[in-house]
Amino acid sequence: MTPVTPRVFVSHLSGVPVFDPNGDQVGRVRDLVAMLRVGGRPPRLLGMVVEVVSRRRIFLPMTRVTGVESGQVITTGVVNMRRFEQRPTERLVLGEFLDRRVRLVETDEEVTILDVAIQQLPARRDWEIDKYFVRKGRGGALRRKGETLTVEWSAVKGFSLEEHGQGAESLVATFERLRPADVANALHHLTPKRRAEVAAALDDDRLADVLEELPEDDQVEIIGKLQEERAADVLEAMDPDDAADLLSELPEEDKERLLTLMRPGDAADVRRLMSYEERTAGGLMTTEPVILRPDATVADALARVRQSDLSPALAAQVYVCRSPDETPTGKYLGTVHFQRLLRDPPFTLVSSLLDSDLVPLPPGTPLSVVTSYLAAYNLVSVPVVDESGSLLGAVTVDDVLDHLLPEDWRETDFQGREGVLRDR
Template structure:
């Protein structure tokens, strides 16, 4: 950026693509790294944390940044692909500076930081945080109360202090459009204190989606810092199989206490899953596949498949059963694949389309046999049926992959080999 170029507010940089000199995308901005300085001198911006295509987070020094705008970042030179690890003297701008309560030097009034701006120093390649966008009064970015204003960095104090009640609204607004897996990645790299604050600010459904994407240790840590009633609400919002996997890692007394706080229907599904061995069809399955009666039509089936919260694997087929429609169902009659639904008129009854030749899995089927079944029949999900012929649930290919990969695969994904960052 040339001298005199306009400043950039950091919230506009979250998630923007990063390109190399020839125009190939390197990754996306995950955060910015700054170093606080003594007195009221503006912090020096050291570089960017960039999430590359492998989801590894690497450090790109500002000396290698040739252009910054709200829509893209241009770099020069070779990017060091070692995993980024924050040093004790450094601060993550998005993760740690936003939502802080700081003090206006002139009036002594407490304000909330909503954003900060960066600017390149004239005739140099150094960057600083020079402006702070704040809101007077209490409440974060979602509050309508209080005047907002932009002040010089030197006009506020309190960034270097440890803050125990830091909010998360501005940070969440910055990451609002991230997919759950990407938000989980960002959450994983925050400090435990900040991670707990962000988790507390997420609504139950969003937190449930994010928990399903986090490593096991992070899941347990976050759940343990929630009030028990809130923890039960979040478990209800999770897929039953994911909730069961998480609860299975807790002591039995904690399991039972949380299950007792959950809605009876949700708790019953989870209890049923906890009764099966982990690496069996029963332990892997979800209890919420698409179930239809034989007199439902193709139009009914397509309406169910179109539900936004369904995973692609669960949306790939419907299971036709006698009532009751909730698992465990009445007699399982067969499966109708999504492609078959697209070939037949909307008024066709699904009972006339079932594939009854494909054998279902039993709940005690071991994981290797489940894997072979999906591979042999080119399936992305398979029905699980008990001895009486009732549908218990469905095993999806993503759940199978979770258990085929190493136990720490999520942790490995977030923690690539190597440490530190170079210049």
């Protein structure tokens, strides 16, 4: 009797590590590639899209997969490091199948695909789509209404038609545990139509985090497809410097319309940033560093830097200023580094711990000087102060890197390593 191979649901494969036979990690699964077939045959699984350490996405044929089990994928060890490019006859299972609305063959009832099961053919390395996990009625994975059931691949129809208004809840659910940069990378490799659908399904804060990690062209495309009120909400949720960079790429009338829809305080911060030259300290800075008054204690400072929404660079120091304590502040007094906060008692006033050697930069400081300053003093952030002594913001090392790297750095392999090239 032929043994039955185990069934795997593709949502469980998203982000799963891929190992070679020696136990070295090759990368992580980001999607699966299938091909629809005629003649009543189930869709064939061609391979996996694997993101390697250098963030390059490569194609891993299923013929080179020797095991899919226990939260990992094992390969033969010989992989093609050529960048994956989707062909016209190929379909991305996570990106294009999940949340797709199809119909049951028997009843013509509309269902939404929540997950897809794949199975390896006995005694072969070929894989096929085996079953679909679906929900009856309209709606995706976040809907509670409607019966769910698992059906054979042949029990549904509609994959040959162009899908309009496809949902994205199930695909978004597979992104839940990914970092914003990884979600951004996944979005970048989707079709523009699918990218817009996924962006619409993300909440404002999550979409803001993801937009900050996307190339400018993708940012402009996505923000342009959102309703204006929501686009303004997302811009408010972004870091002011990233929102300013995005708005500067838009036509003048669109930029002004969105700024008008934003909250006045948020819009004022963004307008102020846009008034500086792009490659200067003023154009690079964020207007939301951690600011404390001189009568604050170490305990107060530690409570502020513990906030989960702070980046590591911003949490590495606090800036002590006289009131008001929002940028532009009262007189800037100095900086207290995180390590110093850990060494002193909780009741100590931060004003007694100031780093008096750290000279702030004026907003017109060019990028080259900012870079040299951070490198010379081994800093991850530097304060920006105007002529009156008010703190305007802080330049962090990640913002400097964004402007030093090539424009296409998010899409480029910086490892300099090439694997064995083999045709698919």
